[in-house]
Amino acid sequence: MTEKKTATYVQKMPASWWLRNPRYLAYMLRELSSIFILVYILTFLVQILLLRDRNAYDAFLAIVESPFFVAFTAVAFAFAVYHGVTWWGLTSKVLQISFRGKTVPPALVLLGAIMMWAVVSFLVYLLLFRGV
Amino acid sequence: MVPDRTSALFWSLFAGGAFVVALLLPVHILLFHFGSTLGILEEDPLAYDALITWLASPLVKLYIIILIGGSLFHGAHRFKYVLFDWGMTRAYRSVGLLLYAIAILGTLAALYVAFLGP
Numbered sequence: 577m578t579e580k581k582t583a584t585y586v587q588k589m590p591a592s593w594w595l596r597n598p599r600y601l602a603y604m605l606r607e608l609s610s611i612f613i614l615v616y617i618l619t620f621l622v623q624i625l626l627l628r629d630r631n632a633y634d635a636f637l638a639i640v641e642s643p644f645f646v647a648f649t650a651v652a653f654a655f656a657v658y659h660g661v662t663w664w665g666l667t668s669k670v671l672q673i674s675f676r677g678k679t680v681p682p683a684l685v686l687l688g689a690i691m692m693w694a695v696v697s698f699l700v701y702l703l704l705f706r707g708v
Numbered sequence: 709m710v711p712d713r714t715s716a717l718f719w720s721l722f723a724g725g726a727f728v729v730a731l732l733l734p735v736h737i738l739l740f741h742f743g744s745t746l747g748i749l750e751e752d753p754l755a756y757d758a759l760i761t762w763l764a765s766p767l768v769k770l771y772i773i774i775l776i777g778g779s780l781f782h783g784a785h786r787f788k789y790v791l792f793d794w795g796m797t798r799a800y801r802s803v804g805l806l807l808y809a810i811a812i813l814g815t816l817a818a819l820y821v822a823f824l825g826p
Contacts, residue, residue, distance in 0.1 A: 588795075607786055611790070614800060626757060633756055649741045
């Protein structure tokens with residue numbers, strides 16, 4: 577035994593354990609959203625950094641607006657929405673909001689979160705893209 | 709035992725980032741990449757002049773710092789644990805450090821674009 581002793585026991589699992597059960601798969605898809613979010617946001621960051629050189633920017637924009645990258649962006653959008661739905665779902669269960677001594681049911685908190693999501697999305701459109 | 713404040717800090721940045729990603733990233737991708745195709749916006753917001761003008765607004769500067777910083781710290785932390793889930797029960801720590809370094813540098817780059825211009 578050359579294995580280093582650690583304070584926590586790590587159970588050996590096959591790398592494909594999350595394919596066994598639809599709930600595990602849903603969990604893994606949520607976690608995998610991070611790859612798409614990271615790649616997307618790093619691309620956007622590179623894009624705004626390239627604004628200092630118009631030729632380089634235009635060359636990069638051609639890649640960003642190519643069919644392959646547009647397809648990637650569509651998938652990234654779907655993952656961002658999926659992350660959003662799961663995030664509001666779990667925060668609505670974690671948040672214990674009381675009203676007149678009673679706990680507001682999670683479904684109602686979720687409804688409120690989704691409504692806030694829609695309002696903020698519209699505000700982003702109005703304030704950042706319309707300049708109102 | 710010394711409490712692990714570093715993990716707590718990165719977890720907080722992950723959770724704050726998760727909120728930012730959930731709230732802002734869908735509408736961001738929708739408007740920037742599909743906004744003009746769907747007819748929501750008249751012109752392509754990613755065209756050079758349009759993006760330069762867009763970035764000049766103070767509200768936009770605040771927005772890109774929060775969106776880029778939040779997404780990076782959120783994505784870095786979550787992907788670190790994807791590696792753990794895939795059985796890389798040791799490598800995830802060192803790759804995690806690399807991911808956090810990318811998140812820190814990326815956030816600094818976003819601050820740079822916001823305050824000093826692209």
